[in-house]
Amino acid sequence: MVANIEETHSTLRGFLDFMAVQVPIRKKDTIHGLIEEVLKKHGNKLEEKGAKVFRRFAKGLPEAIVPEGHMTFVLNLLIEYVVLAMSPHGSLWITTGLAGTETQGSTAHRHVEITVAFTDHPSWKKGFEIGSAEAKVSDLMLLLIKDLVTKSRGEMRLQRNEKERMISIVLRLLAERRELIYFSLPKPEPAEAKAKPAFQATFDGRLIRVNSALAEVLGYDSAQQLINSITDVAHQIYVESHRLHELHRLLEKNRVVKHFDSKFYRKDGNILWVSQDVRGFYDSKGNPFGYESTIEDFMDQKAREPQVRLSDKVQKLSERITSELDTILATLIRSSDLLLHRIKPDDPAFSLLKEIREGGVRGAQLVSQFDMAWRGSLPPEMKPTVLVIEPEVELLHQICAFLSEAGEYSLLPAETLEEGRSKAESCLESVDLLITNVALPGKKSGVHLATELRQKYPKMKAIFLTAYPDDWKDFYGDMTFFVPKPLNRTVLIEKVREILGEKDANR
Incomplete structure (x- = not known):
């Protein structure tokens, strides 16, 4: 049937060309x-x-x-x-x-x-x-x-x-x-733009549709042969099956994914590096069940190998540098917290130590940001960010020292409400926990600050330090907790771990 249509089309086109050259x-x-x-x-x-x-x-x-x-x-x-x-x-x-x-x-x-x-x-x-x-x-x-x-x-x-x-x-x-x-000359048929390799598939491994360009790139005789040969996309097309799971995860957050790099198997077993632009297909609940992929660029394994070797070297160097910097900065922050807790605010070294600590915190955040940008995704586990606002300098450094010794948190210490608000707004990551007093100097209380910050960080929880914790418990919901004064290290650490553990479990 298709052959007959093509033959008829060719005959008609030839007749029209003949008529055109016969008309002066x-x-x-x-x-x-x-x-x-x-x-x-x-x-x-x-x-x-x-x-x-x-x-x-x-x-x-x-x-x-x-x-x-x-x-x-x-x-x-x-x-x-x-x-x-x-x-x-x-x-x-x-x-x-x-x-x-x-x-x-x-x-x-x-x-x-x-x-x-x-x-x-x-x-x-x-x-x-x-x-x-x-x-x-x-x-x-x-x-x-x-x-x-x-x-x-x-x-x-x-x-x-x-x-x-x-x-x-x-x-x-x-x-x-x-x-x-x-006499007019027959107009040549416009050259069709060569289609980019493309396919549609489900996340359970079935190919729905492929074009002939993809079949050609992967070494198959036809699109139908490619569809008939593939029963498990994750293992028969993707060299690294986890890349398909990563694609599924990205499509849960974004309906379109650009420049997604993967390795594909050719029919002859050779490997092809591809860069995909992908859009998802979603069910009535918004969950992706399939996707359409267009291959924007591809390169065979042999041509790719020099780039891979260079990339591996750069990645190893980057990982070593960030690891060493992370260790150095963590030691700097922890040592600063301990020293700040042990010396008095009127000591000449106090303000210098405070600047050193803040520089260390900022450096640690930048190293973390660089590491995430290099890897292309968030690390599996990140230290929770804790904002501590306490006008009593000795108590502020005591709280930071307690948390630093636990070694599990990224700390943002502040002496005033304004300083705390500024640090929270400029924070590279979300603020997970606020620790402060119920009452703070000035017109606004710690409760007002928590309300403001939750506009930006809706999942942020708060611990208020007060001498009368039982008087406040009934006024606030499950996002707010109270720790009694005078402060006890064990009670504070246990409460922080309980709250953040509860937060992680909800995720």
């Missing part, structure tokens, strides 16, 4: 096309001049005997002359027509007329200064135009209307005595 086409209006090309070429200059262009072309204008190349040159010079001589915001009229027949001896001649009229520049009334650049250029242009037209057995007339400030240039060209005809 009269050549006409060539001059109009040349005028439009020249106007387009000088469009910017005319626009800068503020010119309004009007056209009136005669239909079916016969061909002039002037060669097209010469005609284009003449029209270019003519429009350049107009741009030089016309007044700003003036008007330009271009008309064409067939002049009356003239008889010379026993021969009758027809003429094609092109009239270019424009509002002149005020300086035309006085004339250009003798010897000026404008006079020389304009005179040269007109002389060239007249010479070319005369050599083609035509004539040029220049007319001025002082009353209406109009200049008209009329080109009178001999028309062809015979009609020029030509």
